[in-house]
Amino acid sequence: MKFSTFIYNLKQGLKNIWRNKMFSLASIATMTACIFLFGLFYSIGSNFQKMLHEIEEGVAVTVFFNEGISEEEIQNIGSEISKRPEVKECKYKSSDEAWEEFKAEYFAGYEEAAATFGDDNPLASANSYEIYLKDVSAQSELVSYLESLNGVREVRHSEVAAKTLTDFNRLITYISVSVIAILIAVAVFLISNTVTVGISVRREEIAIMKLIGAKDSFVRAPFIVEGITIGLIGSIIPLIILWLLYSRIIQYVADRFLFLSRMMSFVPVEDVFHVLLPVSLILGVGIGYVGSRFTLKKHLKV
Amino acid sequence: MIRMENVSKKYETGVDALNDVSLHINPGEFVFITGDSGSGKSTLIKLLLAELRPTQGKIVINGRDLRSVNHRLIPKFRRNIGCVFQDFRLLPDRNVYENVAFAMKVVEAPTKEIKRKVPMMLSMVNLAGKYKSLPKNLSGGEQQRVAIARALVNEPKILLADEPTGNLDNRNAWEIMKLLDEINERGTTVVVVTHNLEIVKAMNKRVITLKKGSVLSDEDRREDDEI
Incomplete structure (x- = not known):
């Protein structure tokens, strides 16, 4: 033309x-x-x-460790977890931090009661990783991976929350x-x-x-x-x-x-x-x- | 120039519009094709414009067998044939100048050429002063003259006119016929389909009469006059 x-x-x-x-x-x-x-x-x-x-970003998987595990082993596990593609953030929480958080939440106003524990930390073996995912639908895969790791005592997660969110997202x-x-x-x-x-x-x-x-x-x-x-x-x-x-x-x-x-x-x-x-x-x-x-x-x- | 050999056209409805029609029109001729309604005149025009394909037979126009003209080549083929219709078929929303220029735009003529030729054609049909008018503001005769200017602006060798005076009063009808005669005298082959026998008789040209899809008669009255 x-x-x-x-x-x-x-x-x-x-x-x-x-x-x-x-x-x-x-x-x-x-x-x-x-x-x-x-x-x-x-x-x-x-x-x-x-x-x-x-x-979804607020849904976390918490990993607790066996008693007597060394700091170095915990760090190694942490760096392995961070390498996973579905992991957005992996936050370490020591047992002291966990106890401070617990006191602030449950003993607010009853500081004397908390003081009775003295220097003892009832959550001594509660150091953990809080893991946040990029996509919550990958949670079950990650949980089975975490459970297979040596030195891991418990993996705490909410199956219902993840499933509801995944289903809702799909809908x-x-x-x-x-x-x-x-x-x-x-x-x-x-x-x-x-x-x-x-x-x-x-x-x-x-x-x-x-x-x-x-x-x-x-x-x-x-x-x-x-x-x-x-x-x-x-x-x-x-x-x-x-x-x-x-x-x-x-x-x-x-x-x-x-x-x-x-x-x-x-x-x-x-x-x-x-x-x-x-x-x-x-x-x-x-x-x-x-x-x-x-x-x-x-x-x-x- | 136009040759039809044993042409028949049967519509899908089963109607036989043309039966074994053969005719030959030489370059520079002026021919009337006449007949009652239903005689096959319109079908004949449509076949010549490649709007329809014959069921049987051969049509050759300007040396070209229409069987070899496929859908893509039809536009080019039609540019060698100017056509004029009973209802003028002007573009209603374009003025006189634009209607004539449109035919040149279609063939992608250079703008300079369009500006030179359109006023010339409008002068030839005596409408130079009305180039800005819309078709609705023109009389029937004027509209038909615009249609003739449009049909001729690309200098076709053949001009087909399908009932060009059908919608016109007597005076305008005669003016149009005079114009067509002048065009023929300049060398264009003119084929006029009409049922206006008064005009046909008075013009003294070759007359092909169709009846029920066949050629009833083919007489050259000019020759008769000369004899």
């Missing part, structure tokens, strides 16, 4: 959007609604994932994928319907072009420019709305519901848009392109 023809088709495509105002508006509105729902769901989903991840993933798939299917269906209506109005125009001797690519080009532009506008509008809405909502929640913002932190708007922006633009442009190209196909057989 010559450059001047390309520019002509580009101009025609843009002019067509204006000429078919109602059709263009309907398509943009449909696209906006679909991308908005997609973005909304993605924002909620990514916050939910983050919340789960934070909870969220399934729901997200299904909802997004349904939204995309609905978007493609609606856009293709709107394009069909738009094209049937212009069937005569297409027939005239073909009778004059226009190649399929020449007839198709303005429609594709139109589809892509509508897709682009239809994804930029919801992105702007989502940006404003999202940043305001997290600000509002942080200001008004302090307890919520203490419990969890929201995914920053930039992080959400890091994925949402390219995906929505590709989705919008892609649906616009596919919708116009495939719907046109059957009208080109003149």
Whole structure:
């Protein structure tokens, strides 16, 4: 295609959007609604994932050692554990620290009672490692590894917590994928319907072009420019709305519901848009392109 | 220029639109194709424009056997044939200039060439002063003249006109016929499909009459006059 023809088709495509105002508006509105729902769901989903991840990060596996084990052996075990890929952090807690923590928690206000222990440490053999995982679903694998280590007396962990979190995470993933798939299917269906209506109005125009001797690519080009532009506008509008809405909502929640913002932190708007922006633009442009190209196909057989 | 050999067209519905039609049109001729409705005139035009494929027979246009023209080559083939229709078939949202220029854009003509030729064509059909008007603001005769300018702007060797005066009053119909005659005198082969016998008689040209899909008669009235 010559450059001047390309520019002509580009101009025609843009002019067509204006000429078919109602059709263009309907398509943009449909696209906006679909991308908005997609973005909304993605924002909620990514916050939910983050919340789960934070909870997961708090789940620890505690390892206690056999009595009489040397400090050096404990250190060796610690460095072995830290090397494991699923381990995020491995924190050593000596028996003295454990006793201090215990006193602070259970003898607060009854310091005299604690004093009766004198220098004795009832938790003398309670030095331990607190291990935090990158992904809680790898917990059972890690636990069996830890149990197999020499010098390990006990591995304390919550099977229920890990399983619940893993199941919940999987559920969220399934729901997200299904909802997004349904939204995309609905978007493609609606856009293709709107394009069909738009094209049937212009069937005569297409027939005239073909009778004059226009190649399929020449007839198709303005429609594709139109589809892509509508897709682009239809994804930029919801992105702007989502940006404003999202940043305001997290600000509002942080200001008004302090307890919520203490419990969890929201995914920053930039992080959400890091994925949402390219995906929505590709989705919008892609649906616009596919919708116009495939719907046109059957009208080109003149 | 146009040769049809034993051409038949049967639609999927079972209707026999054309039966064993053979005809030959020489370069520079002016030919009327006439007949009642259902005689196969429209099917004939559609076959010549490669809108339809014959069920049987051979069609050769400008030396090209249409059987060898596949879907991808049809656009190029059509550029050698200008066509004009009863309902004008102008793009309603583009003005007179744009409608004519469009035919040149389609063949990717250089912009300079478009700017030079479109005004020339509009002068030829007497519409230079209305180049900015939209089709809806023109009379039927004017719209048909725009359609003729569009059909001729790429200098095709053949001009096919399907009922070009069907939607026009008598005065405009005659103006269009006069214009087609002038175009023919400049060397373009003109084929006019019409059922307006008054015009056919008055124009004194070759007349091919179809009836129920077959050629009923083929007479050259100009020759008769000359004799």
